[in-house]
Amino acid sequence: MPMPDLMMLRSSEPLAVATSGGSDSMALVCALKEREPDRTIIALHVDHRLRTSSTQEAHQLQKWLEARSIPCVILTIDPPLDREAGNLAAQARIARYALMEGWCLHHDVHLLATAHHLGDQAETFLMRLARGSGVDGLSCIAQERIQPSGIRLIRPILHWCKEDAINFLQQRHIPWIEDPTNQLSCYQRNRWRMMMPQLAAEGLSVARLARHAEHMARLADFMQQHTAAWLQQHEVFAPQAYAILPYDAWCEAHEELALRLLRACLVHIQPYKTPRFDALEQLYHALHSSAPKPHTLHGCMIRTRHNQIFIYREMAHCSPHITLSSVPQLWDDRVMVACAAPSPVQCGALGVRGLAWLRKNIPDGVPDLPATLLHSLPTFFHLEEPIAIPHIDYYAHTCEKENILIAHEDASHQNVETMSIFNEIYP
Structure with missing residues (x-):
């Protein structure tokens, strides 16, 4: 037995x-x-x-x-x-x-x-x-x-x-x-x-x-290690839950590797799902055009700027705000969030109004990133005012950092282990 x-x-x-x-x-x-x-x-x-x-x-x-x-x-x-x-x-x-x-x-x-x-x-x-x-x-x-x-x-x-x-x-x-x-x-x-x-x-x-699956897993692991090495070399993933690919280096990569890099970035943003291969292939060819236009795939926005490919959550697909407790909850199918503060705190996307508030009140704390990227960042609100945006290290003076939990793997150091999420979404 x-x-x-x-x-x-x-x-x-x-x-x-x-x-x-x-x-x-x-x-x-x-x-x-x-x-x-x-x-x-x-x-x-x-x-x-x-x-x-x-x-x-x-x-x-x-x-x-x-x-x-x-x-x-x-x-x-x-x-x-x-x-x-x-x-x-x-x-x-x-x-x-x-x-x-x-x-x-x-x-x-x-x-x-x-x-x-x-x-x-x-x-x-x-x-x-x-x-x-x-x-x-x-x-x-x-x-x-x-x-x-x-x-x-x-x-x-x-x-x-x-x-x-x-x-x-x-x-x-x-x-x-x-x-x-x-x-x-x-x-x-x-x-x-x-x-x-x-x-x-x-x-x-x-x-x-099952034996055939083992053979495929061995080959996939080999390819994933090459993909992880490329991502680490080019420091693609940021802790802000978005990804930036250097355009020229990505274009020079073998097609198989380039496709895997795109998928790694998309899964970094939406880790509980995988993009369909045919859509991924269409994105690959579109980004190789002479003047790539912004695209959406896998609930993410993909756009080029300053010879870089930005990949981040599409604001239109972000989940509504949720009220937090000390028990972690999954928000937007991408991050586990919790808050132990005594007063009501919600988590949701920063949004247009939130970014306007941030630029007015904390102008030096806004990073030079596409506005639509900043709109999608997970944000903790109290009475509709942003009190914490952990991904850009913003915490209001009224917010105690230790009361905030946001769990999202930084794929720049976890990528070899988390790449297998391509293969399996909770069968």
Whole structure:
């Protein structure tokens, strides 16, 4: 019977485990507790409230785990997901990880485990292949990576088959919850899973598909190291959550490298999504024209100025302001923010009015950057007045810097680890 890969744990630090209550996550959290009885292990369950029975199941799961001395924290998505907005599965993934990572940051837990296994790897490979993904996409699910929030995400049972998880639970008489939506053919992943027996009969077994993903991951890692070295050499990323590419050096780069550089910059700004390759290719050719015009892609603005390519968040796509607490929240799908100040504080984009206020009151504190770039910077407001803009190191005298949290990885020093976000957006 295989056991979780504990090599990636490295130390005795506390560990959070994403626990849906299904067989995979139940096997993972119970196996980890069995192998590491002295480690602090906390199960995190996200109640999506997409099914009428979800809250009842959440409390049932909590009872099962606490009976095995595993504390279970129930996190509820609030406000509920918008069923009319489309791509409900993607909405749920982003909300789920934002809640779990926010809880981890608030409780000083830096390690989060998920129960992805060989079957998930094979399904992801087929889905990406059908979508026309390249090397990065086909490398699929990484065994570990650093999230944009700084949380280290690990997959200790990526070498397991589905049957391994079920056998583990049955041998120990551990119950689990069956999600009926896993049998619905309206979901693409389910359709691929249903085709697995026929594919295996033709030689495309789960193990072989996962092996192909390993080959792609090795090649992707090689290319990512070259990309990271170029970015570091040219100091592309600024801590202000934007990127500046030297135009001439970028134009001289090989097409494959140049495309990867553009994608790295876009993902630096919007780390929880990836741009489509065909759109990226169109941007590449547009920037090679004699007089490149401003473009938008991936919710970002791309424009040239002073022989440089500026890439930054498009103001029109920035999320509305949110009211902060001491518990970190994901704002604009790009930064984790929190504020421990006693009076109400909101986070949102600086905007046109905010920049006008800044230029009037702090003229020397405004950097020489495109105005539309400055408009999109995450800003902390009190009574509609900017009190902190961490990315340009502005803090009002009424604002205590230690009360402000904004977590966004500086890719200039994290890039080798975070580049794998190209390959996988929370499968």
